[in-house]
Amino acid sequence: MDSGPVIRVEGLKAAYEGKVVFQGVSFEVRRGEVFVVLGGSGCGKSTLLKHLIGLYAPAAGRIQIEGEDLVAAEGEGRRRILRRLGVMYQSGALFGSLDLLENVMLPMEECTDLPREARLLIARMKLKLVGLEGFERYRPSEISGGMQKRAAIARAMALDPGLLFLDEPSAGLDPVTSAELDQLILRLARSLGITFVLVTHELASIFAIASRSIMLDREAMGVVAEGTPAELRDRSSDPRVRRFFRREANIA
Amino acid sequence: MTVDASGLSYCDGSGLGLLLEIRRRQEARGAAFELRGLAEQFRALLDLFGPAGVGAMPGPRRRGGLVEGAGRAAAGLLADVREMVGFVGTLTFELCRLALRPMSLRWKDAFWAAERAGVNALPIVALIGFLIGLIMAFQAAMPMRKFGAEIYAADLVAISTLRELGPLMTAIVLAGRSGSAFAAEIGTMKVNEEVNALTTMGLSPFRFLVLPRVVATVAMTPLLTVFTNLCGLIGGAVVLVIMGFPLVTYANQVSGAVGMADLLGGLAKAVVFGVLVAGAGCLKGLQTKTGASAVGESTTRAVVAGIVLILVSDGVFSVVYYALGI
Secondary structure: OOOOEEEEEEEEEEEEOOEEEEEEEEEEEEOOOEEEEEEOOOOOHHHHHHHHOOOOOOOEEEEEEOOEEOOOOOHHHHHHHHOOEEEEOOOOOOOOOOOHHHHHHHHHHHHOOOOHHHHHHHHHHHHHHOOOOOOOOOOHHHOOHHHHHHHHHHHHOOOOOOEEEEEOOOOOOOHHHHHHHHHHHHHHHHHHOOEEEEEEOOHHHHHHHOOEEEEEEOOOOEEEEEEOHHHHHHHOOOHHHHHHHOOOOOOO | OEEEOOOOOOOOHHHHHHHHHHHHHHHHOOOOOEEEOOOHHHHHHHHOOOOOOOOOOOOOOOOOOHHHHHHHHHHHHHHHHHHHHHHHHHHHHHHHHHHHOHHHOOHHHHHHHHHHHOHHHHHHHHHHHHHHHHHHHHHHHHHHHOOOOHHHHHHHHHHHHHHHHHHHHHHHHHHHHHHHHHHHHHHHHHHOOHHHHHHHOOOOHHHHHHHHHHHHHHHHHHHHHHHHHHHHHHHHHHHHHHOOOOHHHHHHHHHHHOOHHHHHHHHHHHHHHHHHHHHHHHHHHHOOOOOOOHHHHHHHHHHHHHHHHHHHHHHHHHHHHHHHOO
8 A cells, every 4th residue: 555645735825814824834644644633722723624625725835635636626536536535524514304324325325336225235334333333214413412423424434535534523522422432533543544634622532542643823823843642742842832732721 | 098808708800890990099099009918819810900900991993994894895795796696607507417417416305395395385375376366356346346347357367467476476485485495404504514514525515405406496486386376366256256257257357368378478487486586595505604693694685685586587577578579
């Protein structure tokens, strides 16, 4: 398997209504790692994620997914890149009018020629993989927040992408459910070799699952640190990084 | 002034405010102020405002002047028009593509939307049609009676219902009922990031969400218009039968007053109205921003935009029909 970077970001700049959110952001994500984008509220973590999955167009810079330029790609070429990645949104974003099985089957229905029986089997497998066997016919509104997130991961894996993006997977979950979700992510990364890119500010999750991370900062409008979570915590001399890992309030 | 606070065991925000205000007034007069024995937890709160007391109140945030406001509004309007033109272009393209590949439509979703926009709207559309026919016939027949011409109320009901009011009222009901529902559904999906989820799955939200609703509404509006027309004519019949005219006389009068051109002209309008209502609903849904009030705003805008577009296009139809002699 190619060991080159799955994602390469160079000089990325994001702006909203003329206001710069971050600029000069460059990093690489390697195959098979659990890469965490961390930082405080409002530093642009989710904005960065939305750039990486092609929802926002950058003000400047390049994003390469498996060697292909996402920013420059259009039409079928862009769709081809997007189908190689799966996304779990903060809210789960499951389709409320469909049950869990139909939610997971939908990407296969639209993007493959698989017969219905095969789609059903694969969808049931994916739901079992995330521990939702027996809940296939439940609507998203009938299950808990943690289950919704697991179902969203199952849907994101429907087309067997090599790359999964997770936006704040722990948000709104109790510590036990959050830890279970962390274990699921680790299990999927190890057993299926999926590369994960997570956006979070949950320290417990970061230390539990991250292979490597970058930290964004609102005032710096960019990346202030890169490395393993332990390196960032123990070796960084940047006061913003130290404050984040020591959970120190920044109130004068 | 010296305040002895050594006996203070509890102090809320009002108490701290009082101490601060006393200090401020004393300092403003150049007089001394000493606070003794204040417990450490209260001292920390008091010190938040510094030794000079509460800082100056910040001025109101600059919101921009009239010119800036007008400029922003104009830019917003232009962006809205640009988005609408883009939407119309995409819709036209997708409808043409659909005509070439009908199986590419999500027919299950389209039937579901048709049931809600069409079948479920039937009672209200029928009631409105019936009442309009009834009221129109009654209001026209009363003055006409003075001239012994009350039977011509049937002509008035038939012509105005088939050519104008049938399609117009149906479309307005649909704008309020289905246009708003489309905006709310798609808007909620936008807020819940479901639309983003579709995009990142490489699926077109347009094909997935907009096309089935537009096709369903376009198919249902003429059918509902036929029902509105029929119920309007029944309403007119009720009035004239009560006034003593046999039903067959009314029927003959109606068939003599209107022809197939009137019916088809009205139904052609209904098709266009259907596109406008569904298009406005879906566009406003897709334009939904974030926040709790965004879906409500989109719904209101969808109804207003739908009704305005219906009325404008009805005016255009009147001119075109007049020019064509229909």
